[in-house]
Amino acid sequence: METDNGLATEVRRLAERAKQAGRAIAIASTQRKNATLGRAARLLRESTPALIEANRADVERGKAAGLSAAMIDRLTLDGPRIEKMALACEEIARAADPVGSIDEMVRRPNGLLVGRMKVPLGLVGIVYESRPNVTAEAAALCLKSGNAVLLRGGSEAARSNAAIAQLFARALEEEGLDPAAVTLIPTTDRAALAVMVKLSGVLDLLIPRGGEGLIRYVSENATVPVIQHYKGVCHVYVDGDADLELAEKIALNAKVQRPGVCNAMETLLVDAACAKEFVPRVARAMTAAKVELRGDARARALAPDMKEATDEDWDAEYLDLVLSVAVVDGIDGALAHVAKHGSLHTEAIVTRRYDHAQRWIREVDASCVLVNASTRFNDGGELGLGAEMGISTTKLHAYGPMGLEELCTRKWIAYGEGQVRG
Amino acid sequence: METDNGLATEVRRLAERAKQAGRAIAIASTQRKNATLGRAARLLRESTPALIEANRADVERGKAAGLSAAMIDRLTLDGPRIEKMALACEEIARAADPVGSIDEMVRRPNGLLVGRMKVPLGLVGIVYESRPNVTAEAAALCLKSGNAVLLRGGSEAARSNAAIAQLFARALEEEGLDPAAVTLIPTTDRAALAVMVKLSGVLDLLIPRGGEGLIRYVSENATVPVIQHYKGVCHVYVDGDADLELAEKIALNAKVQRPGVCNAMETLLVDAACAKEFVPRVARAMTAAKVELRGDARARALAPDMKEATDEDWDAEYLDLVLSVAVVDGIDGALAHVAKHGSLHTEAIVTRRYDHAQRWIREVDASCVLVNASTRFNDGGELGLGAEMGISTTKLHAYGPMGLEELCTRKWIAYGEGQVRG
Numbered sequence: 001m002e003t004d005n006g007l008a009t010e011v012r013r014l015a016e017r018a019k020q021a022g023r024a025i026a027i028a029s030t031q032r033k034n035a036t037l038g039r040a041a042r043l044l045r046e047s048t049p050a051l052i053e054a055n056r057a058d059v060e061r062g063k064a065a066g067l068s069a070a071m072i073d074r075l076t077l078d079g080p081r082i083e084k085m086a087l088a089c090e091e092i093a094r095a096a097d098p099v100g101s102i103d104e105m106v107r108r109p110n111g112l113l114v115g116r117m118k119v120p121l122g123l124v125g126i127v128y129e130s131r132p133n134v135t136a137e138a139a140a141l142c143l144k145s146g147n148a149v150l151l152r153g154g155s156e157a158a159r160s161n162a163a164i165a166q167l168f169a170r171a172l173e174e175e176g177l178d179p180a181a182v183t184l185i186p187t188t189d190r191a192a193l194a195v196m197v198k199l200s201g202v203l204d205l206l207i208p209r210g211g212e213g214l215i216r217y218v219s220e221n222a223t224v225p226v227i228q229h230y231k232g233v234c235h236v237y238v239d240g241d242a243d244l245e246l247a248e249k250i251a252l253n254a255k256v257q258r259p260g261v262c263n264a265m266e267t268l269l270v271d272a273a274c275a276k277e278f279v280p281r282v283a284r285a286m287t288a289a290k291v292e293l294r295g296d297a298r299a300r301a302l303a304p305d306m307k308e309a310t311d312e313d314w315d316a317e318y319l320d321l322v323l324s325v326a327v328v329d330g331i332d333g334a335l336a337h338v339a340k341h342g343s344l345h346t347e348a349i350v351t352r353r354y355d356h357a358q359r360w361i362r363e364v365d366a367s368c369v370l371v372n373a374s375t376r377f378n379d380g381g382e383l384g385l386g387a388e389m390g391i392s393t394t395k396l397h398a399y400g401p402m403g404l405e406e407l408c409t410r411k412w413i414a415y416g417e418g419q420v421r422g
Numbered sequence: 423m424e425t426d427n428g429l430a431t432e433v434r435r436l437a438e439r440a441k442q443a444g445r446a447i448a449i450a451s452t453q454r455k456n457a458t459l460g461r462a463a464r465l466l467r468e469s470t471p472a473l474i475e476a477n478r479a480d481v482e483r484g485k486a487a488g489l490s491a492a493m494i495d496r497l498t499l500d501g502p503r504i505e506k507m508a509l510a511c512e513e514i515a516r517a518a519d520p521v522g523s524i525d526e527m528v529r530r531p532n533g534l535l536v537g538r539m540k541v542p543l544g545l546v547g548i549v550y551e552s553r554p555n556v557t558a559e560a561a562a563l564c565l566k567s568g569n570a571v572l573l574r575g576g577s578e579a580a581r582s583n584a585a586i587a588q589l590f591a592r593a594l595e596e597e598g599l600d601p602a603a604v605t606l607i608p609t610t611d612r613a614a615l616a617v618m619v620k621l622s623g624v625l626d627l628l629i630p631r632g633g634e635g636l637i638r639y640v641s642e643n644a645t646v647p648v649i650q651h652y653k654g655v656c657h658v659y660v661d662g663d664a665d666l667e668l669a670e671k672i673a674l675n676a677k678v679q680r681p682g683v684c685n686a687m688e689t690l691l692v693d694a695a696c697a698k699e700f701v702p703r704v705a706r707a708m709t710a711a712k713v714e715l716r717g718d719a720r721a722r723a724l725a726p727d728m729k730e731a732t733d734e735d736w737d738a739e740y741l742d743l744v745l746s747v748a749v750v751d752g753i754d755g756a757l758a759h760v761a762k763h764g765s766l767h768t769e770a771i772v773t774r775r776y777d778h779a780q781r782w783i784r785e786v787d788a789s790c791v792l793v794n795a796s797t798r799f800n801d802g803g804e805l806g807l808g809a810e811m812g813i814s815t816t817k818l819h820a821y822g823p824m825g826l827e828e829l830c831t832r833k834w835i836a837y838g839e840g841q842v843r844g
Binding site: 112119121122204225243250252253258357370373377382383396397399414417 | 445448449522528530534536538539541543544622626627641642645647648649665668671672674675676679680761779783784785787788789790791792793794795796798799800804805806816817818819821822823831832833834835836837838839840841842843
């Protein structure tokens with residue numbers, strides 16, 4: 001891997017090896033895949049001291065490199081976090097195996113019995129930053145769904161990721177499967193990513209998980225299929241006749257229960273018809289919860305302590321205790337605001353009106369559209385998918401949380417008795 | 423559109439207008455969409471003389487430019503072909519509207535009622551060559567599935583395409599819908615395509631339909647999501663104990679019933695266990711059907727009249743009365759050959775063995791895998807989807823024929839009564 005050319009050759013070789021290993025994973029029995037996941041969980045637990053040791057080297061270099069406290073926190077592994085990775089493997093082992101399932105078969109007029117069978121995608125690439133638990137969770141999800149996985153983590157977590165990936169390779173090998181089915185690219189050189197995005201015909205899907213810069217780079221340069229997990233500029237719209245107690249409860253939950261995640265609310269829209277009562281009320285509640293408020297002119301007229309929102313605020317993903325507030329003219333105003341500033345992620349209405357609830361559900365373009373519930377429910381676990389790879393805001397293939405089923409595709413199968421076309 | 427910059431601005435403007443028009447199409451009632459399709463069918467019929475006139479100009483220029491007879495044939499419109507376009511519109515009007523349908527809703531433990539609703543993708547781009555009927559069929563499919571469409575046809579059919587697209591715009595307008603929902607880019611300048619492939623955030627999907635060069639260009643340059651309809655190197659494998667009469671019937675149908683299409687067979691694989699009997703037999707039948715045969719050494723030893731196949735033959739999509747024939751060692755040999763040379767399109771086995779049928783179904787990676795039936799059944803109409811946009815060999819989103827449902831995505835919807843996350 002000394003020259004760029006050598007690196008390109010090596011990344012391609014690793015990818016092709018992983019793809020090849022995927023052929024056996026694709027047809028491995030559920031039992032064997034589950035046994036491998038159980039073994040990975042045990043290895044993670046047994047290797048806790050070694051993992052913490054490897055992680056300590058990453059953390060020390062991170063501190064020396066001046067990473068923020070928040071980044072160091074996300075990077076750090078301890079006993080409970082390693083136990084959580086092991087539990088995730090066990091949870092994924094217990095989940096239903098989508099591979100081979102067929103929702104429906106129909107007999108065509110000529111007697112041909114046809115249906116669509118869920119099958120793995122093949123080789124899935126994951127590019128991610130910072131949190132080493134992604135290594136374990138991505139490997140476990142890909143393995144269960146019959147895919148080989150090519151992982152490329154961030155340089156700050158290089159040793160931790162290598163140690164975790166190594167345990168998965170060992171688990172595969174001990175269960176008689178090809179360890180190359182979980183392959184971590186052993187360099188965090190940016191050039192490796194440049195090679196990955198061009199592996200057409202080898203990588204069946206590439207998922208970038210991380211900051212806007214990473215996602216943009218992948219989207220703009222990839223020749224392989226990409227599913228983006230992009231930013232969430234999520235809104236709650238409080239309709240004119242809403243139950244304001246319920247609206248306050250939902251807005252607070254959407255903003256403060258976990259502000260640093262993509263399905264948290266970033267902008268509150270309030271119908272002018274209830275703004276006079278609701279804006280001061282929600283402003284008090286948000287302020288008490290330490291939320292910084294940034295309002296448009298109409299909101300600030302009702303709650304003068306708000307800062308003035310700038311044009312940028314309406315497109316901002318704060319991921320923090322900051323909230324922009326706008327007063328809009330009814331559901332049409334809210335729909336127009338969301339169409340302009342929404343990020344296709346999660347949009348909620350609070351209303352008592354049947355017609356407005358149905359219009360919201362029908363007209364809002366987002367991966368999850370809710371009535372009278374917190375935006376925080378756009379989550380694989382909460383929607384019943386189980387563990388997820390993240391929340392897709394790409395409309396193709398998976399729109400919303402990406403679970404085991406979304407790591408599969410469906411091929412047509414047909415059982416005949418000699419049918420030919422006339 | 424005089425300078426490249428002006429062209430880029432204009433293509434983007436047209437795309438943004440079409441995207442905007444799509445918002446109304448996305449929520450238009452099935453009734454209104456069907457009425458528009460019915461009107462388009464009537465306009466196509468009424469405008470037959472004008473369409474033939476516009477087409478004549480294309481055909482004359484094509485002849486002057488030296489297009490092959492086959493290309494001139496594909497380009498030419500006549501009464502029956504225009505009637506076929508009108509019938510396609512009416513067939514698509516009769517098809518079920520996928521938009522708004524929900525397969526299943528479940529009540530989560532917290533009482534939230536959740537499900538996935540089919541919704542249009544938004545703005546679909548189609549880049550195609552030669553055949554002007556694609557203009558009508560793509561417009562009708564996108565319209566019915568609630569999508570706006572941005573069409574970019576080939577220069578050889580420019581006048582024909584413009585005349586057809588104009589009728590759709592008129593049908594939309596007369597039904598009170600925005601005519602920009604069917605937008606044909608009014609230039610066939612290659613630079614327009616270069617702009618289209620980069621319209622991230624505007625084009626939700628781009629489908630290239632045409633030769634390998636076009637598909638390769640789009641795949642390598644697109645930053646928007648792409649679904650490829652790539653070449654079909656389809657195989658029929660005749661297993662050792664197959665009913666040879668049935669095998670001959672299926673092989674003949676797969677090769678000669680319509681050799682110029684992507685789901686026709688290109689390579690016949692014969693198990694060594696039945697090769698001595700089957701290879702001479704199928705060679706006689708194929709030769710009688712005017713098929714040129716190219717065999718590997720083992721096949722030629724049994725049917726010496728075959729030409730010698732070269733390495734390129736095993737990856738060739740002839741689209742013609744040419745067939746390569748290889749003798750393989752049982753199902754493992756056939757699976758290995760298909761894994762190496764298949765194009766993820768259509769693969770058939772002829773067998774009497776239950777275990778081999780099930781292995782073929784399970785292990786072959788292709789958009790359609792068949793047992794004892796002709797490869798020609800990988801087709802939207804034959805599989806029960808109705809009209810299709812083509813057959814995807816991209817695994818993401820749509821793998822196989824792409825009908826109305828595949829022009830939709832699914833968003834999560836949730837009906838609550840004040841649920842928040844704890």
